[in-house]
Amino acid sequence: MLVYLGRRLNLLVITLFILCAGSFALAFLFPGDPLTNLSGLANPDEQLRQQLMHKYALDQGFFASLWQYFQLIFAGDWGISMRSGSSVFEEVTRTLPASIELSVYAMVLSLFIGLPLGIFSGLSHRKALDRGILSFSLIGYSVPVFWLALLMILVFALKLGVLPMSDRVSLLYDVPLNTGFVLLDILQSDMEHREAALQNAFAHLILPTLSLTVFTCSLIVRLTRRSVINVMDSDYIKAAYAKGMSRSEVVWQHGLKNALIPIMPQLVMQFTLLMTNAMIVEVIFSWPGIGEWMIQAIYQRDFPSIRGGMLAVSVVVVSFTISMDVLLKLLYPLSKRQLHAQV
């Protein structure tokens, strides 16, 4: 076990190292002056240039400057956004929670709907219910997320007019920025009209969350269903039936647990995909998250922001997947890590 933990930790550290180094390399790969890409200060004059050279240790060879870069990253000095002139780190800490919030709600909702449906479907393998659920999951799995989001806006916001379509909460509510998670922020604040703001924030959450959920949920249904079918076909289930256990006993005592454990790591892997979709959905619903922020950054060639955003998102994803991996290993030591998802 310790060896396993050590290896995971090793993996985490090395991956983070690679990502950090990668983001450093980006400053040189992006068009323009690496110094500008690192600091965010366009056209520095000679004096400022010298200062920056010194700050980023660019004059002291590659490894020295890489080391210097790591130190700056850890100190929270990620450079300055070229569009707004404020610190990239601050902007990341403001936008990232919004994305995480959206992804987490979508993930939770997908699990709540996807797991039971997948299990039902797997248990009634080759019956009408299975076919139905499978077809719908196939459809949900094939719909382009951005198209679905647009259709939802057309129907629920524009035609029916029941739901808002942009931002996290109406601008009328001046929600103080605290944790960055809008629901938490509202709950923590002492603003007037708190309940109203909360309802408003909820209404804003519905459409983006739903459009994300459809895809993720379909994926979960398919994974769960396959796993349940495999398990229910296995010899020990037949043995359990042979012992004279009823179907429900078999399912509850042997089937589900054995079916769900192996797909857990795969579910964790879906988080990356979810983040990708979340970034697209953010753009459509003007959700002030990191995806929208980075897309704006690229439209405006704001390289320090792209560099910072890439680092932040990938670090979150890596830390999340590896820590979940470890957690699962601790809970179910027998489960084998599968590196890629079988859909």
Added chain:
Amino acid sequence: MKKNIALLLGVLPMVFALGACQDNRTRELAEQGLIYCSEGNPLSFNPQLDISGTTVDATSHQVYNRLLDFDSETGKVVPNLATSWLVSEDGLTYTFQLRKDVAFHSTAFFKPSRPFNADDVLFSINRWRLKDHPFHHVSGGSYPYFDSLGLNKVVVEVNKINGYRVEIKLSRPDSSFLATLATDFSVILSQEYAEQLLAAGTPELLDTQPVGTGPFQFVSFREDNHVRYHRNPDYWGEQQTQQQLIYDITPSSSMRLAKLITGECDVIAFPAQTELRIVEERGDLILDEKPGLNIGFWAFNTAKPPFNDARVRKALTMAVDKRTLIDAVYFDSAIAAKGLLPPTSWAFDDTRKETHYNPVMARQLLDEAGIGTGFTMDIWAMPVERAYNPNATKMAEIMQNYLQQVGVKARIVSYEWGTFRRLLAQGQHDSVLIGWTADSGDPDNFYRPLLSCSAIASGTNRANWCSEEYDDLIDQALAHTDENMRLTIYRQANDILEEQMPLFPIAHAYRFQAYRKEIKGLTINPFGGIQFAGVVKESR
């Protein structure tokens, strides 16, 4: 989709619950705030520094007042912070009597100790006028509107006669001077605030955390997101009913319309021409329309060969059919332009002929100028919608098509608005699709900022075109107060323009304003920026 249905079953009760829970308090709150969906970030909070419509809309009439104002119906100059004025016989000295008991905004970052007085007027004018003024070089030191009119040479003295009386002396008579003081750019800043900032070592805050005397005071601004104003409780004019005024920054026009429909915005900037019909058809939306004092044009960078050759410029204008542009981009809500001035201006020259679409002639002229087929040029299309050009990219695409027919390859170039304007000012373009909205009813407001030599440096002369003959003519016109006399002179200027064609006038567009029907008292300001003073939001 079964799952969706399952989801909906879960969600719908929530939605209804939300609807039902909208108690009176929420409703009240919604009524207390007005949300305006604007098209972009203001580049500054001081319109002296930036002439873009976005900046003006966000600041001029909300945060600030001017000495004078335009009557939105007649276009006549009316009192604002100046209650009355006197012009001397020779037209060189202007004396203004100032309004008393006008308070500056009292905000979290500034508490005024004295009301508005002559010192503030002196400060506001001297800032752009005097190069050695302590604030002249703060925030860049460029005052595009005043520079383009060459006003720092016209105004020679600004004197305080007493606390509420100011005298301005000019070097030459200028029949458009009063109108200039009433434009969106001649705002009055607080001298006390400026001094406080200077003492604190942060003078640039004057233009990013503004203080004025207007009906709304600044609370917060987040780039690409919103500007928040609260009403000014000590406003000297009529008190606002709404507590808040919020600018929701929404660059896409379809998104703005969508937000208007869902009620997330109360008023939107620049409804797209294609969408006007929807606004008209919906019972809960209102569309106002007025002929605008504006012009959309295609300017050639005459500083760059081969566009320094008038034949090339003329050929290119002949290669493009203006009618198609007006049909496809303005959807008939514009008038084809014959010259710089729109027909609503008194100096409009009725007798002038339009340029005609003539690809054969265009090719001939190009050949004469030695431009072979396969010549490649850039068309810069501005990334934002303006009344004078609601969709520059689309227009550029159509023109690309036309130019191909005469053997000219056009590349469409666009950047984010701020970058676009910066590069444009550096003169990196071959040609650009852009335009101009007048800030006062005076014809000089078209001729001078768009094509005079001094406007090159200030960045409003997109053609980088400079002709002494033309400059002389428009100077002469200003020295006369007789309209017929001026008209004759402007005719001569028009002849030069037609001969030289530094820019291709395309259209004068109608101005539209779309808002929800609960909004009352919103009018189209023909001279520039939107005004929210006196706008009321009724309960639904």
Added chain:
Amino acid sequence: MPKSSFYEEEPFPSPVRQTWNEFRRNHIALLGLWCLAFFVLLSIFGPILSPYSALEQNTDAILLPPAWEPNGSTPFLFGTDSLGRDLLTRVVNGCRITFGASLILVLVAMLIGCAIGAFAGMSRGIRASVINHLLDAIMAIPTLLLAIIVVAILGTGLVNSMWAIALALVPQFVHQTRDVTRREFQKEYVTAVRLDGAGNTRIFFFSILPNMIEMLVVQATMALSIAILDITALGFLNLGAQSPSPELGAMLSDALETAYIAPWSIALPGAAIFLMVLSINLVGDGLRTALRNRLTQ
């Protein structure tokens, strides 16, 4: 002389034949295959048949609704967009660009992935672990983010976005190939070949690769559906194919401007993407089931 058989012989179909027989029994998958074939034919011949060009602007027919709507007109079966371009032509051309680009990029990703995977599968120790770590790092970056970075470095454009997506797809192929290679290398038939004196490369190409082809095809169909979704997503965000190009995602983003008055200009390109992905997924699912059934028989 015709070959004749003297004995009552049970004809034994080849593995591919067996898979096909399994596949054929699944009607929905077969439907998917027909649908896919239709898209392939459409991509190849559609643009030739269409009377318009995808960029041709009919300025007198702007924003016409589809022919089945009251205001529609038959010459423009799917209606026109805000520049008067025929939507049907654009959708057909868009299918060609989107489908073609995705196919190419999946092939490229497969080639690269297999090469690296085979290399990783046959190497041990430090080299393998370096490859593993690098792949894990790449997989941790969401596809879109990877694309944003590639686009930031190379600039926007269809080809650049193809590189970005190919890069994001490579790790899957690497993992698959590496695992299979490693597993097969333990097997006896490989040992037999090795005893014959074959080197690693020869073993891979002549013994292992034929055994993985089917699995690779399944993987490739999955990758293809992801590639289409990603390439259109990038087009939609203006990071991939740029505006006048009739790439389906870019068309959708163009249509946003008129979403409310011309919902068909959103509905049709989107539906084309959806059907294309759906048919590929159907075929992919069918293939996988067929393969599974064959192997378990």
